[in-house]
Amino acid sequence: MEEKDATPPKPSTDTSSDWARMAWTHLDAVRRRAPLVQCITNLVSMDIAANVLLASGASPAMIHSIHEIPDFTPKVDALYINIGTLSAEWVPAMEMGAKAAIEVNRPWVLDPVAVSVSSYRMEACLKLILQKPTVIRGNASEILALSSARRISGAKGADSDHESIDALDAAKSLAKSSGAVVAVSGAVDFITDGDRVISCSNGVQMMQKITATGCAVTALIAAFVAVDPWNALQATASALSVFGLAGELGMEMANGPASLRMHMVDWLCRLDEGTVTARVRLSCRS
Numbered sequence: 001m002e003e004k005d006a007t008p009p010k011p012s013t014d015t016s017s018d019w020a021r022m023a024w025t026h027l028d029a030v031r032r033r034a035p036l037v038q039c040i041t042n043l044v045s046m047d048i049a050a051n052v053l054l055a056s057g058a059s060p061a062m063i064h065s066i067h068e069i070p071d072f073t074p075k076v077d078a079l080y081i082n083i084g085t086l087s088a089e090w091v092p093a094m095e096m097g098a099k100a101a102i103e104v105n106r107p108w109v110l111d112p113v114a115v116s117v118s119s120y121r122m123e124a125c126l127k128l129i130l131q132k133p134t135v136i137r138g139n140a141s142e143i144l145a146l147s148s149a150r151r152i153s154g155a156k157g158a159d160s161d162h163e164s165i166d167a168l169d170a171a172k173s174l175a176k177s178s179g180a181v182v183a184v185s186g187a188v189d190f191i192t193d194g195d196r197v198i199s200c201s202n203g204v205q206m207m208q209k210i211t212a213t214g215c216a217v218t219a220l221i222a223a224f225v226a227v228d229p230w231n232a233l234q235a236t237a238s239a240l241s242v243f244g245l246a247g248e249l250g251m252e253m254a255n256g257p258a259s260l261r262m263h264m265v266d267w268l269c270r271l272d273e274g275t276v277t278a279r280v281r282l283s284c285r286s
């Protein structure tokens with residue numbers, strides 16, 4: 001990453017236009033600095049997550065072998081761990097990766113996909129959280145389950161069965177117990193450090209109809225946190241708003257989920273300062 005030691009952007013956040021400017025500052029920093037983001041992510045998400053990172057200006061690397069982590073992870077700018085297609089050989093890689101990132105003071109971000117479907121998944125996540133993730137981003141059902149450390153009834157695999165607002169208290173509580181910034185996505189995204197809450201109302205419903213959009217936005221959060229690790233709350237909000245805005249603009253040209261996916265990735269690459277500052281919808285709730 002160029003300008004590795006440059007002072008991170010420190011936007012003021014008094015009005016909604018300040019928040020939108022902050023989102024632009026973060027996107028611009030990602031484009032200028034091209035952070036290297038290691039992704040230990042599920043098989044469904046690899047393509048869209050890598051393309052979303054590239055289109056946004058970051059540099060993705062889908063590298064997950066335990067034989068490579070000791071050499072590679074200390075060199076990355078952020079690590080992204082996603083348990084979506086968890087199996088026995090992935091768990092040691094995730095644990096080793098998180099430990100390696102923490103040892104060299106790099107941010108790491110967790111996506112607890114479908115954490116409620118098995119005790120195996122829940123236990124793997126809870127153990128990973130002991131390695132102090134910088135950010136945890138999940139849908140409402142995932143954050144509700146993780147926060148109580150209990151599988152919840154009615155959870156539908158990878159998709160959410162709840163509204164994001166239903167998981168806001170759970171998100172705050174998980175943020176307090178884990179020390180991570182917690183983001184719960186949905187029609188409105190909420191981002192909290194346990195005290196402050198930022199809400200983001202960018203995005204379109206059809207984003208739920210593209211597999212691994214949640215995984216992809218968590219990868220983008222890792223890139224944004226890489227360029228502003230000391231302001232993970234704000235960087236996470238910026239990533240969610242930029243991603244949602246790309247979805248809104250993509251939807252204006254799309255005929256359905258497949259073309260939305262394509263136009264959304266195009267817009268991540270095309271977004272300019274005027275569009276971001278005019279259309280990002282972030283606000284502080286607390």
Ligand SMILES: Nc1ncnc2c1ncn2[C@@H]1O[C@H](COP(=O)(O)OP(=O)(O)O)[C@@H](O)[C@H]1O
Nearest residue numbers: 139160185186187203204205207208213214217
């Ligand atoms: N009803 C909705 N309206 C607008 N944006 C949405 C809606 N549902 C999800 N999104 C957006 O889609 C992306 C993925 O979120 P979500 O579907 O909650 O995650 P997951 O794919 O992990 O279940 C996020 O950027 C979120 O803001």
Ligand SMILES: Cc1ncsc1CCOP(=O)(O)O
Nearest residue numbers: 042044084158212213214215
């Ligand atoms: C469908 C599916 N199954 C295992 S991982 C995965 C992708 C989930 O992606 P997202 O959480 O972004 O919907």
Ligand SMILES: [Mg+2]
Nearest residue numbers: 113139214215
């Ligand atoms: Mg998900």
